[in-house]
Amino acid sequence: MDPSEVEFLAEKEVVKIIPNFSLDKIYLIGGDLGPFNPGLPVDVPVWLALNLKQRQKCRIVPPEWMDVEKLEEIRELERKEDTFTPVPSPYYMELTKLLLNHASDNIPKADEIRTLVKDIWDTRIAKLRLSADSFISQQEAHAKLDNLTLMEINTTRSFLLDTLNCMYKLRSNLQPGSKYISDVV
C-alpha cells in the first residue's frame, strides 16, 4: 500500500464544516449528506470538505483533538511511555496534513499543530524502528502492533518484510553448511 492509498482511506473520515451555501440533502452511495444550511455546522467526509473548501464554499471546523493543548499532552505521554500510546485519530497524520495544507486559515495555531503532530510522528517512528531492531536481533516470532496506525505500519512494512525475506534467504542458504550460522546471527 502506498501512502496515497492510505490518504485516500483517511479522506473517508468525517469532519465538521460550516457551509456558506444552502443545499438539500444529497444522496450518495456511502450515505446521505446534509442538509446544508449556511452557518450551521454539518458533518461531511474529508474529501468533500476539502473540495468545498477549495471552492470557498465552507469553513472547516478542526477536529477536537487538533488543539495545541491536547496534542502537547499526547506528545508528552508518547515520550514518556515505551509502548505506543493511543492516538487521537487512526488517521491523525493524514488528517493533519490534509487539513493544514488546504484549510490552515480555519485552524487556530496551525503551525504549532503541524510541529506537534510531526513531533508525535517522529517519536512513534523512532519507537517503531527500535522495536523492529529488537524484533530482529532477538529473533522474535511475532510482534504486537497495538495502537499503530495504518500509515505507520505502511512506512515500515515494505522495508521490514523485504529485510526479513532477505535474512531468511541468507539463513536458509547457510543452513546446509551450518558452519556459519553463529557468524550470521
Place this chain on the structure above:
Amino acid sequence: MPCERKPMRYGHSEGHTDVCFDDTGKYIVTCGSDGDVRIWESLDDDDPKSINVGEKAYSLALKNGKLVTAASNNTVQIHTFPEGDPDGILTRFTTNATHITYNSSGSRVAAGSSDFMVKVVEMYDSSQQKTLRGHTAPILSVTFDPKDEFLASASCDGSVAVWKIEEQTQVTSWPLLQKSNDVINAKSLCRLAWQPKAAKLLAVPVETTVQLYQRDSWAQVGTLSDDLGTQAINVVAWSPCGKFLAAGSIGGLLTVWDVESKLCVERQTHEKGYTVCGLAWHPSGGQIAYTDTEGCLGVLDGLSSSSSSSSTTTSSTMTKAPASYDDLFDDDDDRPLDEGISEGARSPAKNPGDEDDDDDLIPATGRARNRSAFLDDENSLDTGSLKQGLDKFVDDVGSAIVLPAAVAAPLRPVYDGPMPTPPQKAFQPGSTPAHLMHRFMMWNSVGIVRGYNDDQDNAIDVEFHDTAVHHAMHLTNSLGHTVADLSQEAVLLACPGTDELASKLQCLHFSSWDTNKEWMVDLPKGEDVQALCLGQGWAAAATSALMLRLFSIGGMQRELFSLPGPVVCIAGHGEQLLVVYHRGTGFDGEQALGVQLLQFGQKRRQVIHGEPLPLSRKSHLSWLGFTAEGTPCFIDSEGVVRLLNRSLGNMWTPVCNTRDNCKGKSDHYWVVGVHENPQQLRCIPCKGSRYPPTLPRPAVAVLPFKLPLCQTTTEKGQMEEQYWRSVLLHNHYGFLSSSGYEIDEEGQSQAQKEQQELLMKMFALSCKLEREFRSVELAELMTQNVVTLAIRYASRSGRMALAQRLSDLALEKANQLQGEEPQEEEEEPLQYTRRNTGSGLGRSGSAGGQNRVTNVLDSMMSSSKKPTALLSSSGSTGKLNKTPFLKPLAPRPKTKVQHNSVYVRHKSGFQLWLEDNRRIILADNPDLEETDVIKEAIGRFRTLSADDRLVRHLIYTPSHSKSDEASLSHKKDPLFPCAKAEMPL
C-alpha cells in the same frame, strides 16, 4: 449606620493590592499585582492615571509629593507625585520588599523585606541607611513611631518586634502570630499601626482581635474585638485624629472601633466577602479607602462626623457615650438606651450584625424599614420604625447613651415597600455588549456583523452565512455606529447623537437594483436611535423620544407612532414587527416589560396589544426575535425560551431552558436563531461567560426543544411532551397559510402523521394501563381514520365498552368532517354516505346525548339535500374555522372522508345488525320506505340487551370489515403499519 459603602470598582488585576491617600486627600492611590500604580481622583474616576513601577507592586507610600513603591525587582523606587516620573531608587534588597511606610514627617522610609531585614532610609540621602536585623523570617509589615524614636515590625516568624531606630536594637518582641515561611502563606498580613499624634498605642492585629500595646511600658493595655469577626484581621489603620481604629479582615469585614471605649462604632462587609488587604483613612478622617485581593477598590464614605467632631468629646469626657454621637449617628438621637441594654444586646443570641449583613445583600421586605434607615444617613427615623430598629442598632452604636432627645428633626415618612429594579437598557438582540472592543453587533440567520473599536481600527465587518446573498463587506465606522441589523436585503446601522452631530440611521441596501446602494437619515436633534430592525421591505427604528419610525427599505419615510414606554428591543420578520418596551417600573429584581406585535402589509393590525411579557423571576430579556417560520419568540436571562402560541390566544409557552444543557454554573448559551421546522435552537455555547468572543470564531451548536411538562422521565410524559411540542411547533403552518404565504405541505402532513402516531402510541399505552377514560380523551384528539385504528385495537384487546365509545366518537367525527365539506359538493354518493353515517350514529350511540338524536333526526327528516349540508355545516363551523385557508386542500380530505364513513358504517354494530335484519323488518312491514325501515330498525335494536349488541358486534366486525381493513392498511392509511406495531396482539 451613618456611613455609606460605595460600590466596589475594578482597580487592578487579581492579587495583592495596597492603597493610600495623598497628603491633601484629593487622590486615592492604589497599587496592585499588575505592577501599576493608579491615581484616582475619586471612586467614580473612570480614567485613573497609571504609572507602571514594575512587574508587580507590593506596597506603596506617599508623602510630600514622593511616591515610594516596593516592586518585584527587589527595589524600593521613588516616583514624583502626581506626575509619576521616576525619581531614583531608594534602596535595594536581595528579594522583594513586602511593606514600606513613611514616618510622620516624611523624612524617612522604612521597608521590610522577604530577606528578613528592615531598612530605615533617609529620603534626602538614600545612603543613610539603618538596617534592623533580628527577624528570622520575611517581614510582614513595618510602622514608625510618630515620634520617630521606635519602629515596630511584624514578621512571618510569628513575632512582633519594637526597635530603637538610632541604636538599631530590638527593644521588645512578642510572639503573637502564627509562624509561616513566606508572606503569601501567612495567615494575616498583620499590618501594624502606631497611633498618630499621641503615639501612645501600637495596634497589632492578632487573629480576630486587635491588641493595643502601650508605648514605653510595652504592656498590652487592651483588646479590640468584634463578635462578628470570625476571620483573621489583615490590616488596621488609625484615623488621623487617633481616636478610631479601622480594621479589615480576611472575610471582608470592615470594622471601626472607638479606641477609648473599645466599642465597635461602624461595621461594613465587603460586598463580595473578599479579603481586604489595603486600608487607608482620608486625611480629613471622613473616608476610608480599601482594596481587596481581587484588585477592587472601595470607599466607605460619610465618616466625617465620627472622626472629627466626636473626637473632641470622646477624649474629654472619657465616657463611653460621647454626646457628639448625635451627629455621628443621627438616627439615634432619641433612643432610650443605656449601657446595660446595649451590653445585653451584644449577646450573640441577638446577633444583630447578621441582620445587617442580610440587609446589605437582600432587601427583605420584612426589614425594609430598617434598611431604609441605613440608607438615609442624614435624617432621623420616624418613631414607628425607631422602636423596631432599636435592638438592631444597639450593637453598632455601642453604648450610645441617651440624651434627652433634643428632638428629632421633622419626621420624614420612610418608604418601606419593595425596591424598584433599575430598568434594563435598550439592546439589539443577537449582539454582544457595546463596551467590548471586538463585538458582534448582530448575529442572526442571515449573517454576522462584527464591530471593531480598538486603537488602530474602528470598523465594521459584515459577513453572510450564505455567500449567495452577498459578498462580505468591510466598512470603516467613522460615524461610530453602535447598533446594527442585517437582512437578506440590507444592512441597517445607527449611531447615537453627539453634541454636534445628530443621531444617524444608515442603510446599505445592497439588494437594490439601481446603482445607489446606500441612504442615510438624520434624526431630529436630541433624538437617539436606541433599537432598530429590518423586515421585508421595511426598516424600523425606535428612538429615545419614545417613537417608532418606519422607513421603506429604499429610504422613504413611512408611518411613525409613539411607544407606550422606553424601548427595550424590537424585531422584524416579513411583515411583522415585535416591540418590547418598559411598561412601568419593576420591583424586587423584576422587569415590567410590555410587548406589541404589529402586522403590516395587506391586513394592518395589532396582534398583541401591549400585554405584559412573561419573564422568569428576577430575570431580564436577553433575546427577542422571530423563528425562521415567523413565530415571535424571546429568551430571558435565565435561559428560558418562550414561543408565542397563536392557537392559545397568543399566550407565551416555554419551549426550552438553555441552562438545562449547560455543564457549568457560569456557562451560557448565546442564542442566534430559532427554527421550528426542523426543531432547532441555534446557539453558541459560551464557557464561563454570557457572550462569545469574536475570536476564535465561535461554532454554532443546536439545542433541541423540550416543553417543561411533568414527569418526562416516564414514557407517558415523554410522549405527551413530544405530542404537544409537535402541535405547538407546527402552529406556524396555520399562520403562514392564513397570511398568504406558501407552506410546505409535505412537511405539514408529515407533522400531522407524526402527531397521530404519537396519539396512537399514547392510546395503546393508556389501554395497557387500563385507563379507558384517558384513552377516549386521547381518541378525541385523533383524526377520524386513526380513531378507527383505535377501535380495532380496543376490540382486539377485548375492551368492548371502550370500542363502543370510540365508535360513537368516530361517527361524531365523521359527521363533523362532513359538515365541513364544501357545500358545492353535492353529488349523490356523498349524500348517501352522509345519511348513512347519521343514522348509524343515532342508533349505536344510544348512550349519547340529546344533540346526537336531534342530529340524526335532522338528517333523516330532510328530504332535500341542501338543508342537510347547511345544517351540519353550521353546526361545525364553530369548532373548526379553517375553511378559508383549507380550501386548496379540500379534495384530499374529502376523499378520505368518503372512505372513512363507508368504513365506519361497517364497523358500527347497528349497521351490521341492520343489514342482517333488514329483510325481517321488510317482511314484517313490506310497505315501509327506506327511512321508516331505519326508524323501525332503531326501535328494535334498542330493545336488544347490551350484551346481545356486543355479541353481534363481535361476530360481525371481523367478517365484514376484514377486506376493507386490509385494503385500508395498504392504501389509505399510512399510519397503519406503525400503529399496528404498537398493538400487542
